[in-house]
Amino acid sequence: MSEIHRASTTAPVNIAVIKYWGKRDPKLNLPTNSSLSVTLSQSDLRTHTTASCSASYPPQDSLLLNGSSQDVSGARTQACFRELRALRKKMEDEDGSLPKLSSMPLKIVSENNFPTAAGLASSAAGFAALVRAIANLYELPASPTDLSRIARQGSGSACRSLFGGYVGWEQGSKEDGSDSVAFQVAPAEHWPGMRAIILVVSAAKKGVSSTTGMQTTVATSSLFPARASETVPRRMKEMQKAIQEKDFETFGKVTMMDSNSFHATCLDTYPPIFYLNDVSRAAIKTVESINTAAGKIIAAYTFDAGPNAVVYYLEENEKEVAGLFKAALEDKDGWSGKRGDAVQVNAVALEKANTVAGVAVGMLKEGVSRVILTGVGEGPVRTEESLIDEKGEPIS
């Protein structure tokens, strides 16, 4: 039996504070505007992926995600495989002593440590892990920047999950997309106190897919061009400065405004796209009441293409932010574990919020199904923990 080559990595989820919405090239996943995100800690949310290859494998590439076989024939996955194989092939051509991994079938096994039902955008972590794992397998000398260029073709926002900390994605201007890559604005340790609480909203049904949605927005929204050409470029600068200066007020305000701007262009799409529901709005009102009580911005909401709220805050304000949510939502899943145990129930803050935003708090209790506590974290980490055994079989 031929040798089984294996390499494993974990990769993080990222949640944007300047949103990616709109492609100027759908095939290459080239965006109409730059974006910026916070990479979240892999102790809370991560994809673990083992890539392997062997001449003895069945000829078709395969991908097993959380125990289910996935279709890898899609253009996006194929683009990632092709680019990574081409880099390996070049190495093999230059050094004849290297094993010819590029011509072997790939077998990939992936697992998420978070419930799929949570409706979290897992494709970013998924493609980042896939690309990083294969790059490890092929021993490519590729930098995170190089890999971000490849992962972007799998899923746009995946490119930002190749780095830890605070990460930008430069839209670029070249037709071939070679300058549309991720870059690190600051590592996690620059501003390590950034925390996030995710309020998972029990959605009745799945909304419009983001790929379809953003195409329709670009095609029909009359307000979208102003966002792409003026609003976001200005905010990218403001946000990078806020991160450099650890200025949470600006970070928070721009985060909230940009989330609203993104959802406004969705509403201005024809037919309109709604990702926010009454529970999402209740989360917004609750965050507003937290900031009003504090007399400054200490919490900032943001929403991706779905109703779940992500609320950023600094560790020093944990009691005022997470403590209030714990008081309101203590009976929901997600408060067990180290992070949840550390949060002090803040009944006083909840009482105050109830007087100004009681309807909103009631709506949250009704509509939030679980919380996830996390914070800023590192980029992909190589691991020796393999999801494929030495015979090439998935480990379950």
Add this chain to the structure above:
Amino acid sequence: MSEIHRASTTAPVNIAVIKYWGKRDPKLNLPTNSSLSVTLSQSDLRTHTTASCSASYPPQDSLLLNGSSQDVSGARTQACFRELRALRKKMEDEDGSLPKLSSMPLKIVSENNFPTAAGLASSAAGFAALVRAIANLYELPASPTDLSRIARQGSGSACRSLFGGYVGWEQGSKEDGSDSVAFQVAPAEHWPGMRAIILVVSAAKKGVSSTTGMQTTVATSSLFPARASETVPRRMKEMQKAIQEKDFETFGKVTMMDSNSFHATCLDTYPPIFYLNDVSRAAIKTVESINTAAGKIIAAYTFDAGPNAVVYYLEENEKEVAGLFKAALEDKDGWSGKRGDAVQVNAVALEKANTVAGVAVGMLKEGVSRVILTGVGEGPVRTEESLIDEKGEPIS
């Protein structure tokens, strides 16, 4: 006892299809963009107002609305009184034989024929009736255009209620607002088949007032300038053409897109303003399912500064549109009377809508408290029915 002078009018509600949102001059109620509305029939929705004056009245001007005394000291009401008195004074100065009505206290009595609780913007009909009634009392030779200039200072959208049918409000460019007036795009009889069903949503609480809301949008929304300077001017032309040509598909599409654009700029306001809720969205989904079933646009939703849906449709499609809503909402108030009786319950269409938008239909049943059936109608009508008796007392 001095003579009691009296004159009465009724005035209509109007619902915009190109929305007014944003003031370039808050004092004069000068808008940042033109707008366009349909005047609704006064058999269904109207304000009835009697204006009277007498030297024997107590010295303070007064206004009784639905039996409650109203504050008339506000700048807006005062502006209307002042302008109308000035026009009367000029006539009296030119013709010494005229009674000096301009120097007498005004007593005004007003009644709406629709429930205040319905949350319908009643200020448009209210100020239009107030201005028209006083103009009648003063026997001013003022045209509806002249009166629209005055009513605009009471409530912006009131200027459009001085005309029947399809009515535009030209934003104008002069600093004194003299060219910011209403004009008739087409009379009701040009396109008499236009109908509207209003789905009154039981809102938990009142949202942000439109005056405050629009100021905040102008100050904070980065997408708003594109709406005011590009989107609306283009749509004003498209809409006028659609009305001239009785082209419901274009009328409906532009109506829906403009409502969405307006609410998008509200969402892009900081802090964000939400007028649409999950029930409003359910109305949108239901209208989309009606249009999908028809294979063309036969129903068009629009939302003002609140969650109530107004759905425009043509009489010829009553069964497909109102008939579906009757099947879904037959147990709600508002189906009695001539218009409601005429609507055929369309159970087949409801069943079809249930299969594609069942959640939305369920949400409508839950959240709509009453319906109002109406259609395009005439402008203010002089009436001999007085709400003030010959002794100057309100008739209750």
